[in-house]
Amino acid sequence: MPATSLEVSNLSAGYGPTRILESISFSVPAGRRLAVLGRNGMGKSTLLATLAGQTRRYDGKIMVGGVDISSAPSAARAHAGIGYVPQTRDVFPSLTVEENLTVGLKGRQKDAIDEAYAMFPRLRERHRNLGSQLSGGEQQMLTTARTILGRPSVLLLDEPLEGLAPVICEELMAAFSELAGSGDMTILLVEQRIQSALDFADEVIVLERGRIAWSGTPSALSQDQDAVERLLGVGGLH
Ligand SMILES: Nc1ncnc2c1ncn2[C@@H]1O[C@H](COP(=O)(O)OP(=O)(O)OP(=O)(O)O)[C@@H](O)[C@H]1O
Numbered sequence: 731m732p733a734t735s736l737e738v739s740n741l742s743a744g745y746g747p748t749r750i751l752e753s754i755s756f757s758v759p760a761g762r763r764l765a766v767l768g769r770n771g772m773g774k775s776t777l778l779a780t781l782a783g784q785t786r787r788y789d790g791k792i793m794v795g796g797v798d799i800s801s802a803p804s805a806a807r808a809h810a811g812i813g814y815v816p817q818t819r820d821v822f823p824s825l826t827v828e829e830n831l832t833v834g835l836k837g838r839q840k841d842a843i844d845e846a847y848a849m850f851p852r853l854r855e856r857h858r859n860l861g862s863q864l865s866g867g868e869q870q871m872l873t874t875a876r877t878i879l880g881r882p883s884v885l886l887l888d889e890p891l892e893g894l895a896p897v898i899c900e901e902l903m904a905a906f907s908e909l910a911g912s913g914d915m916t917i918l919l920v921e922q923r924i925q926s927a928l929d930f931a932d933e934v935i936v937l938e939r940g941r942i943a944w945s946g947t948p949s950a951l952s953q954d955q956d957a958v959e960r961l962l963g964v965g966g967l968h
């Protein structure tokens with residue numbers, strides 16, 4: 731599937747009766763990259779989960795490639811091209827690495843798994859190991875690789891760098907950039923490593939208590955010391 735646009739308007743959502751997101755609106759053109767930033771507990775994961783259909787939506791609209799998926803269940807959203815890598819890793823513990831990847835193929839030929847191994851050589855080395863035997867970082871790689879193998883048109887990544895060594899982070903960000911750059915995927919990235927996120931993204935939104943408190947380009951955010959300090963809680967970006 732080629733990349734598609736994502737348009738979110740006036741989205742409010744939460745868990746049961748607990749409202750978390752309020753009136754979120756933004757759009758990402760096909761093949762572009764959006765970073766979603768904010769302090770802990772501000773609603774970043776809830777936003778991605780809501781786009782994937784895993785929370786309760788109270789109001790608002792979600793359009794993927796011009797198709798309204800607001801009321802679609804999560805399986806139908808996956809079918810519409812949404813690929814979601816949740817912050818809580820999602821590995822099948824009793825399946826091997828290779829079997830876990832096979833689950834992500836969604837009808838593609840088995841040799842497509844080589845794409846995952848090219849992106850994560852570590853997974854090739856451990857292809858016979860069970861999911862339960864992987865380190866945290868390896869589970870993270872496996873979850874990400876399995877989702878990408880399904881070739882989503884909109885990829886939602888929730889802190890994909892968490893627990894990974896710096897050298898792997900750089901390789902992974904380069905791989906994500908390539909996916910977006912080739913026009914294959916529109917990518918939303920939630921990341922605590924702010925500089926990595928800003929280097930990657932075309933546009934940024936910053937959440938504060940479930941609302942968009944800031945939006946603009948990475949360079950504009952880097953120059954807005956007040957916003958960086960107030961909304962991200964860091965002293966400054968280089
Ligand atoms: N399943 C849930 N049920 C009820 N409330 C939840 C649930 N998951 C998260 N919340 C609440 O929703 C709010 C936003 O949480 P969320 O996980 O979206 O934040 P976040 O920005 O991703 O934080 P972090 O940076 O720590 O991952 C928090 O107040 C959290 O306690």
Ligand SMILES: [Mg+2]
Pocket residue numbers: 774775776817888
């Ligand atoms: Mg989170």
